Amino acid sequence: MKTFGGPVLFLDRGDINTDEIIPAKYLTEITKEDLKPYILEDLKLPGFDPVGPKTKAAKVIVSRANFGCGSSREHAPWVFEVNGITAVIAESFARIFRQNMFNCGMAAIELPKADLDLIFSHAGDQDAAMEIDIEAGTLTMVGNGQQQTFSFEISPFDKALVLAGGWVDYADQNY
Amino acid sequence: MGRTTAEKIFDAHLVNEPFPGTKVLRLDAVLCHEITTPIAIDDLIRRDKDRVFDPTKIKAVIDHVTPSKDTKTATQAKILRDWARRHAIKDFFDIGANGVCHALFPEQGFIRPGYTVIMGDSHTCTHGAFGAFAAGIGTTDLEVGILKGVCAFRQPKTIKFNVNGVLPKGVYAKDVILHIIGKIGVNGATDRVMEFHGSTIDAMTMESRMTLCNMAIEAGGTSGICMPDMTTVEFLWPFINGDFASKEAALADYSQWRADADAEYDQVIDIDVATLQPTITFGYKPDQVKTVTEMAGTPLDQIYIGSCTNGRLEDLRIAAQILKGHKLAPNVRGILSPATPKIQQEAMHEGLIEIFMEAGFCVTNPTCGACLGMSNGVLAEGEVCASTTNRNFMGRMGKGGMVHLMSPATAAASAIEGKIADPRKYL
Secondary structure (H helix, E strand, C coil): CCCCEEEEEECCCCCCEHHHHCCHHHHHCCCCHHHHHHCCCCCCCCCCCCCCHHHHHCCEEECCCCECECCCCCHHHHHHHHCCCCEEEECCECHHHHHHHHHCCCEEEECCHHHHHHHHCCCCCCCCEEEEECCCCEEEEEECCEEEEEECCCCHHHHHHHHHCCHHHHHHHHC | CECCHHHHHHHHHEEEEEECCEEEEECCEEEEECCCHHHHHHHHHHCCCCCCCCCCCEEEECCCCCCCCCHHHHHHHHHHHHHHHHCCCCCEECCCCCCCHHHHHHHCCCCCCCCEEEECCHHHHHHHHHCCEEEECCHHHHHHHHHHCEEEEECCEEEEEEEECCCCCCCCHHHHHHHHHHHHCCCCCCCEEEEEECHHHHCCCHHHHHHHHHCHHHHCCCEEEECCCHHHHHHHHHHHCCCCCCHHHHHHHHHHHCCCCCECCCEEEEEEHHHCCCEEECCCCCCCEEEHHHHCCCECCEEEEEHHHHCCHHHHHHHHHHHCCCCCCCCCEEEEECCCHHHHHHHHHCCHHHHHHHHCEEECCCCCHHHHCCCCCCCCCCCEEEECCCCCCCCCCCCCCEEEECCHHHHHHHHHHCECCCHHHHC
């Protein structure tokens, strides 16, 4: 099982799409590792630098509604994975992106807008970090000397995929 | 209690429900292309599981970048080609026979009412036009589909769209779906099936229905679905005439997949098309739409007609009808990518290709290329494209480029004027 938690990268906009996460021109790469330099290359947000230190340090992404909309490319979760990001927290996800995350043994966690607003209040904190406990269904936001815990739900199937490390071996054994 | 089409298909294909809310379905068709499949193939080899569940149910095509533009794309094509040969996948479409997957596979008769279809491509929802449940999935789901012939889904809820009225002049399926996406938003149908009903849909050709279902994903929808009817049977007849004694018999069989009148829906949305205008996107999201009247005059650099949304024969006919006798405005360049070799050949026989070329269009081979900024028509920074494709995300057709989505008719009128233009004055 992968580990979840660490420094947070805040992406404060809804509808962040897969072309922004990894542009199509890089879909010709044959290995996941080759995608690494291109993370979020086409995302334009005030104060966001795709190659800046915050992106490099991030283990968790926090964003808004409909994260990962657009293409089915699993290159989007992969580019996060090879950059050490194994969890995305958002108000909602596009179906394919969400399933791709769990299929890779990573986590796509939905929280209500009110909880996300509280989490986003830490966006300016230098030490903003998150601890995620998949088994317990809780995440703790730490920043500016404060901490606050939120509970979340993921489906039993998605939880099993995270614990198993992905869908391929599970399916081959069971179907 | 009645059932929706998706519920009927789920019930008929259910393998098991390993966890509450998750249903594993048996698959009738696993479709593959050279962008998302090679990594699945590599992973299967690495896991010592280089097998396929049923080579007759796997269909593969090289379509996104073809003919290959460089060593990387040539390698992707080679991995898919070698794999298809290794596993005796008969329905593999290589250069000369290849075209845009969501146009090519239906044209080959591979998609039937009641089918479950997956592909590592978000626009797989197109195939729901045949009364199938067709969903785009990622590479891992594709890998499992190839290996075991199953896929796990949450049971989707269904939104029913009652689309009624006669389409006004210059208004087509593309305008209807852009209007719908504008109405419900880019996540208005997330985890939902979009079921299309009503007199407007009944009157549509299969090509128009595919255009409609193609963009379900742009509203977040899992699959678009149209009800199978005589139009579906007529389209499929060359492929199924050995299976049924008559078209009526085929219709009777396929009708089992039509939603029941008392099916329960998550939402019911009524659309009256009588007042619709040609519809165009203005921003970087497919739900940002305006009428042609509001958008007319927007300067352009490139016109692109093609893709899994609007690269079919019907689309080429409509565009050619408008372009006939006209030239591209001097400030724009035009690119036509017929979606399949068959479409390209028929367009040649009908004289459509000549009309496009006389107008000054470049006619490419069938490929996805420009639609996602991979090849054959990538935009430069700051350039603007009038496009019949399905996605206008920032940088989609090239870094820093802007895309306005529209029907082939509006694209053709815009080609003549060199700026966004109303097609109705040319009809």
